[in-house]
Amino acid sequence: EAAVTQSPRSKVAVTGGKVTLSCHQTNNHDYMYWYRQDTGHGLRLIHYSYVADSTEKGDIPDGYKASRPSQENFSLILELASLSQTAVYFCASSTRGTTGQLYFGEGSKLTVL
């Protein structure tokens, strides 16, 4: 049974529209993350959170907001979607420790037209 679930799994949005990607984890993990995957760039960290009601900027936060209303839920918000935000987005969770092991969801493919 998947421990990190993302919704929607696929979405087509219009330029300038608002997009919300949702993530839910049942791992009881403190940390949650949003990564973006682009061909040739691997995965890049957008936002992360280590506790509910608090979020931190990652390496490429511009154009994105995040929300962590509870330990289990973490959302990524694109207030004004742009063509350059077409990508696959992955949510992940991890423990507070130093294992470096992240547990990823299956990804959300976003196409902005």
Added chain:
Amino acid sequence: GNSVTQMQGQVTLSEEEFLFINCTYSTTGYPTLFWYVQYPGEGPQLLLKVTTANNKGSSRGFEATYDKGTTSFHLQKASVQESDSAVYYCVLAVSGSFNKLTFGAGTRLAVCP
């Protein structure tokens, strides 16, 4: 900042051939290195971890070796199978920031039966 370079974008092998994927990294911190694997339609998952203390790691028939002198990190497998077809990511974590991973661009392995 931290960076990871994987020069091999695509590797194509026949079953039972030897696999070698090279990765180099750059950091001013104290590194721990990982290989993550991503199968089609799934999120990445941890394959193995290597610390600078032990220089080597292995899992599921894969071996990784870390060379501090050349700041390189290799992944190898003696005999690949079609089921090994996936994208392999070299990943860097720095002491004190284990929850902020830096991913390489990935190497797509295609194994032909």
